[in-house]
Amino acid sequence: MNILSIYIGYIIDLIVGDPYSFPHPVRYIGNLIKFIEKRIRKIAKTDRDIKIGGFVLWFFTVIPVYIITYLIIKISSFNIYIYLFVNSLIIYTTLATKCLKDEAVKIYKVLKTGDIEKSRIQLSYIVGRDTEHLGEGEIIRATVETVAENTVDGIIAPMFYAFIGGAPLAMAYKAINTLDSTVGYKNEKYLHLGFASARIDDIANYIPARISVLLMSIGSLLLGYNFKSCAKIAIRDRKNHKSPNCAYSEGAVAGALGIQLGGTNIYFGQEVYKPTIGDKDREIEIEDIVKTNKIMYATSITSMIVFTLVYVLCVG
Numbered sequence: 001m002n003i004l005s006i007y008i009g010y011i012i013d014l015i016v017g018d019p020y021s022f023p024h025p026v027r028y029i030g031n032l033i034k035f036i037e038k039r040i041r042k043i044a045k046t047d048r049d050i051k052i053g054g055f056v057l058w059f060f061t062v063i064p065v066y067i068i069t070y071l072i073i074k075i076s077s078f079n080i081y082i083y084l085f086v087n088s089l090i091i092y093t094t095l096a097t098k099c100l101k102d103e104a105v106k107i108y109k110v111l112k113t114g115d116i117e118k119s120r121i122q123l124s125y126i127v128g129r130d131t132e133h134l135g136e137g138e139i140i141r142a143t144v145e146t147v148a149e150n151t152v153d154g155i156i157a158p159m160f161y162a163f164i165g166g167a168p169l170a171m172a173y174k175a176i177n178t179l180d181s182t183v184g185y186k187n188e189k190y191l192h193l194g195f196a197s198a199r200i201d202d203i204a205n206y207i208p209a210r211i212s213v214l215l216m217s218i219g220s221l222l223l224g225y226n227f228k229s230c231a232k233i234a235i236r237d238r239k240n241h242k243s244p245n246c247a248y249s250e251g252a253v254a255g256a257l258g259i260q261l262g263g264t265n266i267y268f269g270q271e272v273y274k275p276t277i278g279d280k281d282r283e284i285e286i287e288d289i290v291k292t293n294k295i296m297y298a299t300s301i302t303s304m305i306v307f308t309l310v311y312v313l314c315v316g
Contacts, residue, residue, distance in 0.1 A: 001084060005167070008088035009095060010092075013098055017101075025171065036060055051196075097296065130265075147293060152208050163310075205245045209245035216295060216299045231252070233254050237276075242274065250277050261276070
């Protein structure tokens with residue numbers, strides 16, 4: 001029943017995506033994080049105390065999310081159809097395939113009109129870097145990098161944890177990932193408070209990021225892209241990122257498309273140097289956004305098939 005729920009949740013995600021009017025759990029998780037952060041900052045005054053507070057923040061976000069999700073699933077299990085509906089709906093909310101595609105397409109369409117200023121604003125909704133002064137090529141690169149990175153965070157990882165521990169574990173992962181995207185920054189404000197969230201997110205994504213190389217290579221093969229270079233670049237340039245995980249998926253996309261990603265970005269007004277990822281076989285172009293979306297979709301389908309086969313082989 002859990003596998004059926006994952007498939008139903010995946011299909012709902014492909015059809016519905018993330019409507020702005022939908023009360024998405026991540027928004028409530030974000031509100032919870034902000035609520036706890038305010039309380040911690042009122043109590044903790046030294047860097048050490050704030051760092052300890054970061055672990056408290058993580059605990060009182062992730063554990064309640066897991067327990068609440070588990071109880072909801074448990075309560076709904078009195079009826080097989082209600083259980084299937086509830087379980088599928090929760091798993092759907094942990095996936096972000098259509099949402100990622102839609103946000104990238106918005107940027108793509110605006111860029112096609114030549115409106116750079118509007119493209120920068122649209123991009124700012126999905127990236128953490130400063131976008132005010134980005135040129136067309138940098139906007140395209142940022143979009144491709146975001147879709148590549150979030151293919152792991154928004155699809156492979158939650159799907160991976162859903163197969164292992166059902167909706168509760170998938171939702172707990174979503175809480176971990178939301179913590180990282182909310183407080184996991186190495187700036188003055190979050191360097192200490194976000195330490196625990198950033199490190200634990202790295203741990204949670206360790207396996208999904210690495211298996212993304214195989215999954216994205218298969219997806220690239222199905223699309224007729226350079227699947228050999230996809231795997232080669234991902235492995236070769238895996239350390240060319242401040243994150244221990246992000247370069248795998250970004251390298252896979254760079255290799256599959258024959259483009260170069262990475263490089264210096266501006267975060268909160270500070271210049272952050274990043275090594276390049278991939279070989280510059282050609283200049284990055286606007287259609288690479290569409291191609292990256294195709295890789296993401298092919299990878300999501302491949303993930304479903306591969307995870308199902310592994311589950312059946314292991315569980316029987």
